[in-house]
Amino acid sequence: MAEALSRPGKARLGRLFVYGCLVVVALLYLMPLWVMVVTSLKPLDEIYGGSFIGVPKVVTLDAWRAAWSEACIGTECTGLKPYFVNSLLMVIPAVALSTGIGAINGYILTKWRFPGANFVFGLLLFGCFLPYQAILIPMARTLGLLGLAGSIPGLVAVHASYGICFTTLFFRNYFVSLPDELTKAAMVDGAGFFRIFWSVILPTSIPIIVVSCIWQFTQIWNDFLFGVSFTSGSSSPITVALNNIVNVTTGRKQYNVDMAAAMIAAIPTLVVYIVAGRYFVRGLTAGAVKG
Amino acid sequence: EGQIEVLHHWVSQSEVDALNVIRKELEAKGFEWKDSAVGGMSGANAQQALRSRLTAGNPPGAMQFLGWEGVQWAEQGVVRDLNDLATAGGWREALAPQLLPFVTSGEAFIAAPINMHRQNWVWANRKLFDDAGVAVPKTWAELIETGKTLKEKGIVPVAMGDEPWQIGIIFDALLSDINGPEFYQKTAIDLDPEALGSPEMVKVFDMLREVRGLVDDNFVGRDWAVATGMVINGEAAMQFMGDWAKGEFLAKGLKPNQDFYCFATPGEVNAFQYLIDSFGMFTVSDETVQKAQVALAETIMDPKVQKGFNLIKGSIPARNDVPVDDFDDCAKLGYHERAAAIEKGSMQGAITHGFAAKPEFASVFSDVAAQFFVGKMSSEDAVKMLVSGIDNAR
Amino acid sequence: MSASTRMSSRLAGWLPRIVVAPSLLVVIVTVYLFILWTGVISVTSSKFVPTYDFVGLEQYVRLWATPRWHTAVANLFIFSALFLALSTGLGLLMAILLDQNIRAEGALRAIYLYPMALSFIVTGTAWKWIMNPGLGVQKVVNDLGWTDFRFDWITNPDMAIYTVVVAGVWQSSGFAMAIFLAGLRGIDNSVIKAAQIEGASLPLIYRQIIIPMLRPAMLSVIVLLSYIAIKSFDLVLALTNGGPGTATELPSTFMFSATFRRNQMGVGAASAVMMLMTVAAIIVPYLYSELRSENNG
Amino acid sequence: MSTLEIDRVRKAYGHLEVLKEVSISIGTGDFLVLLGPSGCGKSTLLNMIAGLESITGGEIRIAGKTVNDLSPKDRDIAMVFQSYALYPTMTVRQNIEFGMKIRRIAQADRDRAVKTASDLLQITHLLDRKPSQLSGGQRQRVAMGRAIVREPKLFLFDEPLSNLDAKLRVDMRTEIKRLHARLGTTIVYVTHDQIEAMTLATRVAVMKDGVVQQLDEPQAVYDRPANVYVARFVGSPAMNIVPAVLEAEGSTATAVIDIARRPAARIAGISLSAEALRRYAGRKVLVGIRPENFSIATKSAASALTVDFDVVEPTGPDTLAVFQLGGVEVTARLPPRQARAGREAALAVDTSKIVLFDSETETRID
């Protein structure tokens, strides 16, 4: 809708102001990232010598190397590498599961409405707003009963079940805008419940799949609470390892390694945001936001 | 021969190095050490992980205990009784009697203590003291005077951060130093309402306010190690901190008494406020793990291991009978003062690290002290808040 | 017609319900049963581990007698109100500016969004430094010559909560921006043309026409942000760890420390129930109106 | 044997009765148009025939077989939707093939069927495009192609032309008509556009509020509408309904109509059954006159009405003149250039085409 507003001849000054604002805000937003980057490139002594946010005098990648493959997490000095893999092992099935289930739920709640469908949706939706600290202990018990305690599959199950609430919301709002006639046409063509979903509905939902995946990926990748509660030792996700590097109590903090580790931990989500950011907004337009 | 998973919250370099002493010894005996570290929040994250795992019925083989945790788990009947080993190894005799409440539960012996930290140390930059012509203070009043002198010279007298536990260290020390160990016993351990609300308590807060005057304004969010760095660099003169701070000085090649002072917080009776780390074993059905548990407990209580461990960790052995001849001067000082304190009854658990009152009460102390320290509350209000807080937690 | 086709068509009628049932079951267990469990614990004397003895509302009485909880509740209101207002305002502003045919829109959008992608475990440290008067913004500005400049909120118990607001806004306003941008892109062009012909200036068009039209997006933003505000946990732990003192305690950190640090599981559960009730008070009416208006529309 | 029988079918959503005892039956090769305003239940009825909505009461039989409990795919029908409902991610070919694929028809047969249908509809060159790359008319054809390859007993169309622009709508209408002639299949076609109904249908069912008002051949519906509602709904501009008083004059009737500021107009020579004539003589009735049944009167004409034209709208082939008659607004369709706004004119009426309605029940008087 913007082109309607940009009138020719109407003050280059205005444009300048707009760009100015945007750039200033962008710089403010980048400040913490700047701090992290420069810190990760400094030797530790320089930091303890009092240089916290200035430009590094000596640039070194030691901290990055240490964070990736040398730093000790407990008595295992493997760096973040194995935990990075753990996180991938956790995030991929969890995102896939929650997105898949959310998609099929959204499909049912819009195209196969049954009495009480809205109520079911309401029930699912409220799960989005649960403070997770409150449910750690019963969840631990449940995982124990299921024999999933302390394992990556257990963590996947936890993330997938709370993820369903969000993904169902996304997909439902998206599918509401798909014409019902599409399903009807496929029914007349002889397609059944799953066939319609797979051949007709799913191929049309790429934008919202992207949104759902981005959201779930970020949430699950960055989760610490569930990771620390439901896994242990070498099966921990990267946030737990990161915490172990960062959250030193009675030792000395290696700030440069901390920052490098933090950025390593953030790389996948950053990549996802930068690569798919456009689809994020587009997908939001398509489904997550109503109106 | 067996594998044991050890859940602990030691993640910093010196801690891990020390832990490796135990690990190597255990592995020499043929047992595998499976490491589960959960750092952060003074062990609360590890606590929470443990609780999840016990709830799930999936406990680790061994767990590092702090404060009352071991006892509380033992009351739930999930901790393995090591009494046979303790009796055979004479552990009870080798430990200070003050420690026993934290490693036994009724008849059972539930945890093997590895080390003992003293919390109420003062670390000072000798050069600054000399330049200012001040000596090591003998009383808190002197300490405040010293601080003021230093402050006039543009030096930060006390380096610290604003975390409640850093403030708590000072509060714990004052509680005993100003009113004596009995007062500490009555308030911090027995939670006697009368003592808690007494004018003596007001004095403690008054003094805490004085200390606040010696701290610079940028103390928020400052890590304790950064504060130590300030003392080392000569930006600040003193720091109140447990003996883990010593490692920072030694790492810089500084020598006790030559380059820096270590002395106990000043008091009429020299207090020794301790905290210990111990390892408890959970009841498990797997026999190989059970064997490994025995081996681990014995390794921990091995005097040789205790020495090796503590040389690295900066603390002193939990066992009284391990000689400290190879240790540095500060450790020796601590070791000797411990012996004296055991005698005088001034060896007491530190509230801040959970070795006095149970956590629900201990946190009231640290809440009040921290709020008082960073805010503008009057001492009388702080005392009232303390009394009602403790009442509420009962 | 054969009985079997009738059977199969009846089965087909039930199939959606059967397929959705497992999710529903999972959610009923992991959300509602667990909430129920928490509710039960909040009326027992549970301390270290769950015990199941009924003590009535004792834990709630205790909770409300804890000054720290009062701080937490007061902070929640200050924090939520400011966080919501600022994130929404800033998000809206950025969305409007970004919607002006900006050349580098993609890059700028990524910059505004990236904080959402980072875990606060570490960005907290960066913020701590930036806000520390001796290290960060204040020092930089002082060094530039404005020696009177003060930005030391983080050291001041009365102001520290605002630093949490700042960091929270930094983290979430990009998200608000994305939703508003989506909303703006959905607005019919000709409405703006119509207003232009009537002589409305650009600010007036935004104030009187476009922003009111963003109401649905606004509603989504506010609900999602309130949810973030109520759940904020990492943010506080990493930035101030509840300090100075207990000045920046929030209900979520209170609940965590009551349960896991102070061995007051009952109090923790009671605080969780209070939080859940707050959330429900916001969300349930929203859900109700959303689902109802959809049926009508 | 009739191909489709709708037998006292009812539909209710909760308490809302959407269809009330609808009965329609058509034979093989018939083209039934369900005509009615928005919300009258046309789509609902069509969906019930297709099996996409459950039936609250009554029975639907296709080729003599009750299909109430059959699922859509077992009813041997094909359906074309208003929005075409093409699968957006499939090519045209895949769209057309989809139903056959599901029924596991061999590739060779599928190819043949696609070829036949696409040749028939002249969309062969579009087979590899996606729906988004097609124009409205092309999409419409693809949707028909998808229906044709099924070779069903019954085609169902739900407003297939309403998304097209006026020009294209006329063209596609002719094409559907031609297709029906060529394939000879039975068709049920829903629309709210009376022109479509008139041009396409062999049978029209005019619906209102879930009730069938009239079921008949299109020209019969046009010439002898069952009631005022049908009369107004069918035909554009709509039939003029003018209040009048009936007078018997021998075996024919005369309608006396008030005209503002002039003597009452008399339209004589309306034929009516003897019984009706007796019953309605001297009473108020409603006179229905189609716009095209007016003409400019030659000076000599006896029963000419003198009127003042209000608005005059030339449409090209005709001119529409609006004036007041009997207190209501009346439109006449006249040849071009014969009317001018604000002018007085004398109009003749073709009495043989006049329809009379009861002024209370609004049903036709014969």
Place this chain on the structure above:
Amino acid sequence: MSTLEIDRVRKAYGHLEVLKEVSISIGTGDFLVLLGPSGCGKSTLLNMIAGLESITGGEIRIAGKTVNDLSPKDRDIAMVFQSYALYPTMTVRQNIEFGMKIRRIAQADRDRAVKTASDLLQITHLLDRKPSQLSGGQRQRVAMGRAIVREPKLFLFDEPLSNLDAKLRVDMRTEIKRLHARLGTTIVYVTHDQIEAMTLATRVAVMKDGVVQQLDEPQAVYDRPANVYVARFVGSPAMNIVPAVLEAEGSTATAVIDIARRPAARIAGISLSAEALRRYAGRKVLVGIRPENFSIATKSAASALTVDFDVVEPTGPDTLAVFQLGGVEVTARLPPRQARAGREAALAVDTSKIVLFDSETETRID
């Protein structure tokens, strides 16, 4: 003095020329309709008049004043949009008032203006509703109300009726016509519906690809289209364009048209200028015959065509018969019940209405 002058106006988006030297000028009180297919540049031109698009070349003058560089609000215009563009968060009253508020008109005056406009448009009872609570026709009226209260020199309408259903469209059309008559303001109206153009306009500009094909009165455009494109675009069903060979017969021309499987048909008595007659005698031309200019021939008629009806579509008042003539498909509009598909019939043509086109340039021959 003309109210609006568009003087060799051009518009380009980058290299894409959307409007090519468009010149139109209309007088006060005129109703100009810009008619053309989708994408021909109608909206662009309207937006340029409104000041919502910049002008690449040429000049636009309103009431003699060049407005090229004036902002929309200073041009003294009002505009009604296809989507109505009502402010969804304001009530009807606020919508109508908005422009006046901006111009700081006193409350009392505003109230009076709203009252007048809403009475005129019969929306007084809707003033407190939100747009979402209105039907399509009501919204349309509100949009007009918003325009009326401005009392502008020029009204601009961009396809204001295309979102309405057929019935409502006809009603609203009459209302706009009446409004124009009552207010007497100058109007520029964009549509792609030729019927709207015919009924509403005092001047029609038929556009194609950014070029005005013909600018004239509607009946003139209908009767004497400038070229084949205009002939086909205006009128529904479209004018039949049949290839023929012209023969001179005295001062009139005869068109000779092939008919499949029959002797060639001869349509005699077409009047033509002497010069054209000389030029085109013996050459190929295109003969334009409107559907309504065919009639069933009385047996004696001399120049009757004998044809076979292909498809017959009764529309109610008329019947459309489709047949082959000169190798193309031709539609005739006949009275009801006079045609039957598959039958042979003899048709007469009203030669006075015939139009001839050059077979190469496709422009009209006079």
